[in-house]
Every structure is written in structure tokens, then in C-alpha cells.
Amino acid sequence: MTDVLRIGIIGAGGIAREAHLVNYQKCGKRVEVVAVADVVEETAKECAEWFSIPHVFTDYEQMLEKVELDAVSVCTPNKFHAPAAIAALEAGCHVLCEKPPAMTAEEAERMAQTAESAGKILTYGFHYRHAPEVEVLKRFVDAGELGEVYAGRVHALRRRGIPGWGVFTNKELQGGGPLIDIGVHMLDTALYLMGYPEPDLVLGSTYQKLGNRKGVGVLGEWDWENFSVEDMARGMIRFKNGATLILETAFAANLDQLEEMNVTLMGVEGGADVFPLGIYQEKHDTLVNLTPAHLPQKGYHEREIERFVDSCLTGSQPLSTPRQGVVLQQLINALYQSAETGEPVKLESVKADSR
Known part of the structure; x- marks a missing residue:
């Protein structure tokens, strides 16, 4: 194993700078970011200047060919996740790919197969898994404190939170809106806490009521x-073990709160909300109600990058696995398919490795 991880960055936009690069710097001498690629040359040069x-490069394939790299962060729009990650894996690099895994479940499957055949780490940027609230609740769930978890609820809602930058409102480049952008975070968090059960049936609906007209935006003015x-987007997932999950996600909806990101779990022996963390039981x-008196304060992205570096240097498996990425992408695509056809979608047998 190498002592210093040589990192390349594919995509030099906001998520690369604000989540990946600043936290690679915190890893000290264990990490050296040696190359960056972005199709916009000015963006790549500016990023390189800021972070030394x-x-x-303007072509990540040239970067992979000309620079000796150990690992790569893929921070492109969703459309380019799969080709960039696959190219990096085939070049012998470990890969941290931003969420969602890809545009389709077929792409996620190819990514997983490439990682397996290359013998390299592939993990995804689900930074909420690294939240202290999630880490604590996962220990409680795994210890049986909630018993059989048979129902859950996922909220990723904004009142007027349509991003006024980037390509978040471009379906061709992103594959969708809040479901694939912020909803995917809370959906992954719920599945992770539940042990990634095998899905069975999906029913979804999507709406375009507020985003295609001029209005107030708290995240800038959108196009x-x-x-x-x-x-x-709203939906329900039924799993083969009988559990169900209700999902609600929105960039814009007429709600009280400006934003809510939360997961609720209900089990035989107890229930829980994640943000803020509360555990609800019947005892004696x-x-x-049980709430923590103290939680660590390290940032979610900082912990994610730190763990990715640890995994690359030691060969240990990161929290988010390629097979989980396939199941998650399958669910996202099935929700969109159901919304388009108006019919529930029965899923083929696809199992994720639970953790």
C-alpha cells in the first residue's frame, strides 16, 4: 500500500471545491491532490490555482493517461458519473463518485462490475451516512433497540429551494430534480439504517407545478x-420482507419550513427520527423518549473524505458499496418510471450487501 494517496479530481465545480478539495487538504501528508480535469478550461485552471x-486538463481521459493517480473524485453532472468512474477504475484508480450513482441502474451495474473486476474501491458521496446522528442510530438499530423495522418515512423538502446555479434543473444532464438530487440522500440514509432490504414494488408520482414559473427563490434565481x-416527487416502496417506506421530496412546495431533511423509522420495539435524533420506546x-446529550461535531463531508482515504490506504470497505448503489439507482429509476406510466413497478430480485 502507498503511504501518500495521489488524487485526481474530475469536475472542478462547487461540490469538488467545497466538499472534496477542502477536506482532502485536512488529511495532511496522507494525501496529495495532483491533477484536476474539467471541460471548462478556465474552471479547471481557477480550481488548480486555488488549491495548488x-x-x-480539459479531458479526464488524458489526465488518467498522463498522471500517475491512486484515486479519483468524480464531481461531474450526473450524466457523466458512469463513464468517468468506469474510466478511472479501468485506469487502476479507487473512485469516490458523487451521488447519485448514475443515470440508470444499468450504468450503476456496469460501474459495480468494473470495480469488482478491477479490484478497486468504488464508493458514493452519501455524506449523510457519516452524520453522528446516523452513526448513533445505526448502532441502536443493529443492537435490536427498535426491533423489526417495518415502516419508514423519508422527507427531503424545500419550500423554495430550487438551485439557482449549476445544472440541477436540466433533466438531460441530471436525470431528474429533487428525487435524484436531495431525495436520494435521505432515501439512502433510510435504506442504510434498515440494512438495505431487498425492494419488491414501487409506486411514484412527480409534479411540475412551481418550478416552471417565476417565483421567489431562497437559493438564487433559477431559469x-x-x-x-x-x-x-412522492412515492412508496414495499420490500420483500414486508416493510414499507414513504418518500416525499421537493425543490419547491408550499410548506411551513424552508427545508426539512429527515428519516423516520418505526419498529416493533421502538421508533426514531434522525434529524434531530430522537428514539421513542415503551419501557416499564x-x-x-431518548435523546443524546452529546454528539461529535465533525463535518459530514470531512468524515466522508477521511474514511475514503483510510479505505484507499488500508483496503477496507467504505460505508457505501457498489451493490447498494445499484439497488438505490434501481429504486430511483423505478419511482420515475411509475410516475411516467401511472402504474406500480415490480422489481426484479436485486440484493445489496447490508452493513
Whole structure:
């Protein structure tokens, strides 16, 4: 194993700078970011100047060919996740790919197969898994404190939170709106806490009611005239073990709160909300609520990058696995398919490795 991880960055936009690069810097001498690639040369050069990156490219394939790299962060729009990740894996690099895994379940499957055949790490940027609330609740779930978890609820909702930057409202480049952007975070968190059960049936609906007209935006002014994604998605997932999960996600909806990101679990022996963390049980003929007195304060992205580096240097498996990525992408695509056809989608047998 190498002592210093040589990192390349594919896509030099906001997520690369604000989540990946600043946290690679915190890893100290264990990491050296040596190359960055972005199709916009000015963006790549500016990023390289800010973070003192010696090699700059407009073509990531040239970067992979000309620079010796151990690992790569893929921070492109969703459309380019699969080709960039596959190219990096085939070049012998470990890969941290931003969420969602890809545009389709078939792409996610090819990514997983490539990682397996290359013998390299492939993991995804589900940084909420690294939240202290999630880590604590996972220990409680695994210890049986909630018993059989048979129902859950996922909320990733914004009142007027359509991004006014990037390509988040471009269906061709992103594959969808809030479901594939913010909803995927809470969906993955719920599945992770539940042990990634095998899905059975999916029913979904999507709406475009507010995003395609001019309005107030708390995340900047968006291009409402070219808004091509849903502004709300709702759905239900039934798993083969009988459990069900209700999902609601929106960039824009007439709600009280400006934003809510949360997962609720209900089990035979107890239930829980994740943000803020609360565990609800019945003990000694009394209904009790349990809340932590203290939680670590390290940032979610910082912990994610730190663990990715640890995995690359030691060969240990990251929290998010390629097979889980396939199941998650299958669910996202099935929700969109159901919304388009108006019919529930029966899923073929696809199992994820639970953790």
C-alpha cells in the first residue's frame, strides 16, 4: 500500500471545491491532490490555482493517461458519473463518485462490475451516512433497540429551494430534480439504517407545478423558462420482507419550513427520527423518549473524505458499496418510471450487501 494517496479530481465545480478539495487538504501528508480535469478550461485552471494543483486538463481521459493517480473524485453532472468512474477504475484508480450513482441502474451495474473486476474501491458521496446522528442510530438499530423495522418515512423538502446555479434543473444532464438530487440522500440514509432490504414494488408520482414559473427563490434565481425536471416527487416502496417506506421530496412546495431533511423509522420495539435524533420506546409501562446529550461535531463531508482515504490506504470497505448503489439507482429509476406510466413497478430480485 502507498503511504501518500495521489488524487485526481474530475469536475472542478462547487461540490469538488467545497466538499472534496477542502477536506482532502485536512488529511495532511496522507494525501496529495495532483491533477484536476474539467471541460471548462478556465474552471479547471481557477480550481488548480486555488488549491495548488500542479496538473490541469480539459479531458479526464488524458489526465488518467498522463498522471500517475491512486484515486479519483468524480464531481461531474450526473450524466457523466458512469463513464468517468468506469474510466478511472479501468485506469487502476479507487473512485469516490458523487451521488447519485448514475443515470440508470444499468450504468450503476456496469460501474459495480468494473470495480469488482478491477479490484478497486468504488464508493458514493452519501455524506449523510457519516452524520453522528446516523452513526448513533445505526448502532441502536443493529443492537435490536427498535426491533423489526417495518415502516419508514423519508422527507427531503424545500419550500423554495430550487438551485439557482449549476445544472440541477436540466433533466438531460441530471436525470431528474429533487428525487435524484436531495431525495436520494435521505432515501439512502433510510435504506442504510434498515440494512438495505431487498425492494419488491414501487409506486411514484412527480409534479411540475412551481418550478416552471417565476417565483421567489431562497437559493438564487433559477431559469424557470427552461425548468425540465420535477419540483416534487412522492412515492412508496414495499420490500420483500414486508416493510414499507414513504418518500416525499421537493425543490419547491408550499410548506411551513424552508427545508426539512429527515428519516423516520418505526419498529416493533421502538421508533426514531434522525434529524434531530430522537428514539421513542415503551419501557416499564412508560412511553419514553431518548435523546443524546452529546454528539461529535465533525463535518459530514470531512468524515466522508477521511474514511475514503483510510479505505484507499488500508483496503477496507467504505460505508457505501457498489451493490447498494445499484439497488438505490434501481429504486430511483423505478419511482420515475411509475410516475411516467401511472402504474406500480415490480422489481426484479436485486440484493445489496447490508452493513
